Structures are given as structure tokens and as C-alpha cells.
Amino acid sequence: MRATVLVRPKEGILDPQGQAVEEALRHLGFHIGQARVGRVVDLEVAATDPADARAEVERMCSQLLANPLIESYEIELEPA
Amino acid sequence: MNEAPRIAVVVFPGSNDDRDAAWALGALGADPVLVWHAEPELPDVAAVVLPGGFSYGDYLRCGAIARFSPALGAVARFAAAGGPVLGICNGFQILCEAGLLPGVLRPNVSLSFICRDVPLTVENAATIFTARCEPEQRLTIPVKNGEGCWFADPALYAELEARGQIVLRYAEPVNGSIGDVAGIVDRAGNVMGLMPHPEHAVDPLLGSADGALILASLVDAARDRSAAVV
Numbered sequence: 001m002r003a004t005v006l007v008r009p010k011e012g013i014l015d016p017q018g019q020a021v022e023e024a025l026r027h028l029g030f031h032i033g034q035a036r037v038g039r040v041v042d043l044e045v046a047a048t049d050p051a052d053a054r055a056e057v058e059r060m061c062s063q064l065l066a067n068p069l070i071e072s073y074e075i076e077l078e079p080a
Numbered sequence: 081m082n083e084a085p086r087i088a089v090v091v092f093p094g095s096n097d098d099r100d101a102a103w104a105l106g107a108l109g110a111d112p113v114l115v116w117h118a119e120p121e122l123p124d125v126a127a128v129v130l131p132g133g134f135s136y137g138d139y140l141r142c143g144a145i146a147r148f149s150p151a152l153g154a155v156a157r158f159a160a161a162g163g164p165v166l167g168i169c170n171g172f173q174i175l176c177e178a179g180l181l182p183g184v185l186r187p188n189v190s191l192s193f194i195c196r197d198v199p200l201t202v203e204n205a206a207t208i209f210t211a212r213c214e215p216e217q218r219l220t221i222p223v224k225n226g227e228g229c230w231f232a233d234p235a236l237y238a239e240l241e242a243r244g245q246i247v248l249r250y251a252e253p254v255n256g257s258i259g260d261v262a263g264i265v266d267r268a269g270n271v272m273g274l275m276p277h278p279e280h281a282v283d284p285l286l287g288s289a290d291g292a293l294i295l296a297s298l299v300d301a302a303r304d305r306s307a308a309v310v
Contacts, residue, residue, distance in 0.1 A: 013231070014256070016191045064148075067141055067177070069184045070231060 001045045001053040004076040007066045008038035041065055050077050084111040085302035088125040090155065092117045092135035092146050092170075097279060101131045101168065104279035108292060110299045117149040127164040127302035128155055130171025132224075132277055142185060142227050143173035152178055164208055164301045165271045166294075169225055172263075172273030181266055181273045182240060183232035188225070189256030195224040197287060198276060199251035200262055204244045207265050208301035209272040212293045218251060219290035221276035223262075228275040230257040230264075240264060248274055 009015040015036050022035035043060075047053040057075050066073040087110045091098045102112035113123055117135075122128065135146035146152065152174070159165045159180055167175040175181040188194055197220050202213040213219070232240065237258055240246055248263035255275075263274030278291030 014186075014189065016187055016189050016256075020191055064140070064144060067144070067184055069233070070186065 001047060001050065002078050002080050003043040003045050003053060003057045004078075005041040005043065005057060005061060005065055006038060006074045006076070007041065007061075007071050008073070009036055010070055010072050013070050038071070044080065053077055083306070084109055085126040085299060085306045086111045086113055086124065087127045087129060087299070087302050088113055088115045088122050089129045089131055090115050090117055090149075090151050090171075091131070092133065092149060092174075094135045094137055095131050095133035095170070097132035097168065097170075097277065100277075101129050101279040104282045104291070104295055105129065105299065107282060108296045108299050110302060115151060117146070117151045120150040120154060122151070122154045122158055125158075125163075125302075126306040127166070127298055128158055129298075130155070130165070130167040130174055131279075132169030132171060135170055135174065138170075138227070141177065142170060143175075143177035146170075146174045147178035156180060159266075159271050162268070162270050164298060164305065166209060166298050167271075167273040168277055168279065169223075169228075169275055172275055173227065175271060175273045180271050181264060182236055182245075183230050183258075183261075183264070185227050185275070186229045186231050187227050188229050191226075193224070193226040194228065194255060195222070197222045197281075198254050198262075200248050200276060200290075201251045202247070203249055204247045204265070206244070207247055207269055207272065207297075209265065209294055209297050210247055211297040211300060213297070217293075219248075219293065220288040221278055221281045221291050221294075222287075223254065223276045224280075225255075225275055228255045228257070230261045230275070232258055243267065247272060248276070
């Protein structure tokens with residue numbers, strides 16, 4: 001399966017990168033509220049069963065892809 | 081026995097202060113030994129230093145990948161057995177990611193790389209890493225990092241403060257660290273991480289020799305440990 005992991009700075013966590021992007025966008029004349037910057041990890045997972053794939057990607061997130069102190073994550077799955 | 085205690089300096093791909101750390105430890109009476117990160121065991125040493133640099137290019141999050149190095153497993157076992165471990169800059173980031181120290185290091189609030197001497201206050205002079213310092217002593221030691229902003233949530237921070245685990249604070253705002261924290265120890269007191277670079281401040285010719293107080297404290301602890309083991 002293909003997995004997409006979206007990692008975001010947790011709500012309430014100061015995100016200086018997001019603030020810099022926000023300011024730059026305003027500078028360009030866009031009327032925006034808050035901007036936050038996270039990261040995307042695209043993965044190919046060997047598991048074919050969605051539940052197995054999700055469980056495996058969950059483990060990847062908790063062990064490496066996100067730091068639970070400051071980041072939250074979302075997993076999206078689709079057939080390869 | 082008063083031989084120079086052996087201290088391992090772990091070298092990761094991307095470490096760049098490993099030799100500076102080894103040089104400084106040698107100058108302060110230790111026998112430093114560089115240990116490649118792929119080694120699954122540490123040689124017979126009395127202390128470990130994780131040096132500064134950009135291990136694995138700081139990919140993902142700084143320190144996040146280095147924590148899976150084989151040597152880190154050995155360092156964790158060494159620490160669990162009470163061995164003194166000092167993480168400097170990237171070494172501090174690795175120790176946090178590995179869960180050997182609380183909190184996490186994040187991009188500086190200014191988003192800029194900060195490279196300058198900073199004033200520090202010794203908050204806890206009763207650790208093995210600050211034994212040569214006076215309580216509330218003012219030190220000047222350089223920082224050089226882009227991600228030195230230490231973060232812990234309010235509950236964790238209050239807990240660390242109450243237990244005396246905050247060892248060094250910046251004496252002026254530097255990077256947005258919670259509580260201006262520059263260095264902390266673990267609960268047992270034998271693992272310390274700090275963002276400033278003591279190995280770059282061991283000779284007055286370089287502007288300050290205050291870093292020697294921290295590294296020489298570590299060398300003392302290593303010497304005590306080798307004497308106890310023998």
C-alpha cells in the first residue's frame with residue numbers, strides 16, 4: 001500500500017517556520033490567517049491489508065517520523 | 081591509581097566537533113578515544129561524550145536518526161549503569177531524541193543560526209558535570225546552532241526545575257528556550273546535555289576558558305569512576 005504521513009507542529013507549539021512563511025505571504029499581498037509548516041512522508045508499505053499497514057505506519061510514526069512532544073501526525077492509506 | 085581516565089567521543093557521520101572535544105579532554109588530563117558510531121560496544125571507558133555537528137545531516141529532526149546508531153545502544157547501557165555521558169549541541173539533541181534526556185530541541189525562534197559567546201548561569205553546581213563551578217556562577221561559552229531552542233511542556237518543566245535538573249541557563253534570551261534553559265541533567269544525574277560548546281572555551285586565547293570547568297568536572301568524574309572500578 002501507499003501511505004502518506006502528514007506531520008504537523010502540535011497546536012499551541014510555537015512554529016517559527018510557519019511564522020516566517022506567514023509573514024512572507026502577507027508581504028506578497030495575500031490576506032491570510034495563521035500559517036503552519038509541517039512535513040509529508042510518502043511511503044510504500046509492503047503490507048496489503050489496510051489495518052496491518054496502518055498499524056505498521058503508526059509504529060513508524062511513534063518510533064521515528066514524529067516526536068510526540070511537539071508533533072502530531074495523520075496517516076492516509078491508498079492501494080499501491 | 082592516577083592515570084588519565086579514558087573517555088569515548090562518539091563520531092557520527094556529520095559530527096564536526098569530535099576532534100575539538102577529544103583535544104580539549106586531552107588538554108584537561110583525559111585519554112580521549114574516538115569511537116565510530118557503527119560500533120555496537122564501547123571500549124573500556126569511564127565516560128562518554130557525544131559531540132556537536134550535524135549527524136545524518138540533521139534529516140527529519142536533529143538527532144532523530146543518530147539515536148538508532150549501534151553505538152547509541154551501547155551509550156544507553158553505559159548510562160543505565162551510571163556511566164557519565166555528556167552530550168554537547170548535536171549530542172544534546174541526540175540524547176533528547178533517544179529519550180535519555182527530557183524535552184526536545186527545536187529551531188531557534190529567530191530561525192537564524194546563532195554563533196556567538198553567550199553568558200550562562202550555573203543553576204546547579206552539585207552535578208558531576210558542574211562540580212568545579214560555584215552555584216550561580218556566570219560562565220561565558222559559545223553556542224553555534226540553528227536548533228538550540230529547548231522545549232518541554234509546563235508540567236515537565238516544573239518537574240525538572242523542582243528536581244534541580246536545570247543545570248545551566250542563558251543569562252539573557254538567546255534562542256527562545258523554555259526558561260532560557262541551556263543545559264539539563266537526567267533524573268539520575270549522570271547524563272547531561274547542553275547546547276553551548278565547552279570544548280571551544282578551554283583556553284583564554286579563544287576568549288574564554290569557562291568551558292574547561294565543565295569538561296574538567298567530567299574528567300574528574302571519569303577519574304573517580306575508573307578508580308572505583310579498578
